[in-house]
Amino acid sequence: MTATPAPTASQRGFEPQRIIVTGADSGIGRATAVALAGSGRQVAVTWHQDQDGAEGTAEEIRATGATAHVRQLDLSDPAQGTHVVDELTETMGGVDTLVMSSGTGSATRLLDLECEKWREVLSVDLDGAFCCLQAASRHMVEAGTGGRIVAITSVHEHAPRVGAGPYCAAKGGLGLLVKVAALELAEYGITVNAVAPGEIATPMTGQEDESVLQNKDRPGIPVARPGDAREIAATVAFLCGPDAGYVNGASWAVDGGMLTMGPMAGSHLSSHDWRRV
Template sequence: MSATPAPTGGSAAFEPRRAIVTGSDSGIGRATAVALAGPDRQVGITWHQDEEGAQGTAREVEAAGAVAHVRRLDLSDPAAGAAVVDDLATTMGGVDTLVMSSGTGTSQLLLNMDLETWRHVVAVDLDGAFSCLQAAARRMVEAGSGGRIIAITSVHEHAPRVGAGPYCAAKGGLGLLVKVAALELAEHGITVNAVAPGEIATEMTGQEDESVLEDKHRPGIPVSRPGDAREIAATVAFLAGPDAGYVTGQSWVVDGGMLTMGPMAGSHLQGDDWRRP
């Protein structure tokens, strides 16, 4: 007879006391690392190119009362994800929360794309995420205390975009990986979810990390503005917290209503500019 499965998400008192946030040198990752910081907590911070940014995140995390640990992570070698997760978990004495925010993209039509470009984006956004997820999940299962795994995908997990073929493919694949992992890990008290942002004012969208609640207008988005990284972080913090133990295998779209505009955009576009990235 098989063992009785543990309640999904562990106990109601679950807290993200030892969290790893990849890609936390800027943008959504940075805002998330800060949102998860607090007294009696530890946060693992990773960076690829911006070590100074990661150190800035560490200072904010420590100002919130947590202990910060900074590591370099280059997911163009996907196996590096497992090594860094294991290193941080060992340093922190375990890991109960993983947020996968590392990512890259491209703006190029498929007909013009070489295989190396395709493979690089898929390696970072999908293969690297799998490597991190597997390593963290193994640690959580071994500890037996449940856990939270959250992948930052994109609205392009759900809808395509011209010029973003490998990005859309990787994010769509990551969304289904989340669902499979949610099924397989539920009996261990581990929840697995995705957060799918729309346009967020970060470096990845060609903007700066800043408050955008008043000073930027986007007529094609129902709420008329891009999002703020801290709005994504707030959703992640909920999914990582004690009140989300019954939420798993879901993709939380945080996009100001962007995805609901499909037919409206189709009827109101006045030119063919959308055909080019």
């Protein structure tokens, strides 16, 4: 498609007003949707299986003075990403901010992995993200007023993990998709970035949405605890805000220093437990 590039000023003064956050029924998506809400804004959230969770997110959004929209989205059929983004854009009268937080994973070594599971994870984490990104960016380009797109990837965008082959492949691919989109969309005043969380206390990691600033010891993480979903949301909110107009194509690791451990977490291990899922 062809369109007139947006003026660069649209990045400097940008404020998110019509926002879509996928996978916002719990965890990082929920915290992000609430962090981006505010008086006069519209925030659309999607859910896959937990409608009650999504409605709870919507209640928190409305408490800020924002309008909430709730839709079901199953990205195991990636084309649903296109349809839902298009429908929400029509409902809100446009879209200027997209945060892609939907995701799934696996805990199976490659030799035992079924192809169906491989395809499921890739469909949700990569194919579905592409469909959402493409649909939203088309609307942003057509509107000509710039925008913000943030993908929630993972530290496993950058580092492998035993038992997480499809997840690592999808998140690594999504990280490079973000960089390509950042190059192609910058002329329209649209920035595209990734946030790569480490271990965050959410249902996806078998924990609850709760404060984790104390009483959870993690010796392998420099700050010695898991992260809180609201800490990820704060980083996303910055990237979606007026002060991040010059941040583009970046991947922000929010992991308590996990990735910086590098060989410290390898040569000093005293057992082969890391080989197991």
